[in-house]
Amino acid sequence: MTLEKTCVFADTCKVAGQEEHCNFTCYPHAFMHGVENGSGGLWATTGVPNKYKAARLSNLPIEEANPKAYDIATKYVNSVLKFVIEKNAGLFLYSVPDENNPFGTGTGKTTTAVTILNHFIIERSRAYLRGEMELHENPAIFVKATELQNSFNAQFRGTREMQDNASIRYYKLKDAIKKTELVVLDDIATRNSRISEAFEDELYEILDYRSGQGKGATLFTSNVNMEELSKCLGDRIASRIAGMTVKVGFKGQDNRLDSLFK
């Protein structure tokens, strides 16, 4: 039996002592992909949408239009454990609109955040499988900000039973976002809209906890810049985010339509 070409552990498979058995009988393979059809395991716990699952530095398409962002992503990925776990280096990946792309959409912000997340999962798992680091929880999650907001709001809708169930789901999600080493909070803030006071308190609590615990990093993507972020989320949250991230602007054309018709 030969190593799968796509296996991320191909060059370090010896850690399991099973060089030649990189399939469901191989522990790292089962750990990463699950035992059924390869769609389980640690990869499945991240919540990364399917279309971003293959995002890696080697296929990150932003180098030409956004060389600075590409440079930062490269440096981050090359020392991803250090940046997440030791430096708690957050990033605020935001749109810089121009006349051809007035909202700065489709410029590669989510792709870049997920690229970092995917490399983190690989390196974090390697460190665990080699016995260099412990692993008690899923190390990374991708959460759309609207999903968090909807999950919070669901607690106040429907029958009592529906509200109770929604509460359980919300607190599970909230706890995960607070404690996971690497969190991608995608599409934070919707232009020209202000979050409710109740949700503002929740989001502040989560970010305050994350920035205070000193053991992980948060990657935000947003179509609005820092100034506008204050209007959407309030000054308290905006300054929290400002304090826990390096700001990285993304400009250029909207590539979403292009990629749809490739």
Ligand SMILES: Nc1ncnc2c1ncn2[C@@H]1O[C@H](COP(=O)(O)OP(=O)(O)OP(=O)(O)O)[C@@H](O)[C@H]1O
């Ligand atoms: N510079 C680029 N060159 C080519 N394709 C790109 C580039 N940037 C992004 N893409 C592709 O465009 C699609 C959208 O990218 P992505 O979702 O990362 O954009 P985004 O900035 O997060 O957009 P939004 O602001 O709408 O959330 C993806 O398929 C991605 O691979």
Ligand SMILES: [Mg+2]
């Ligand atoms: Mg996006």
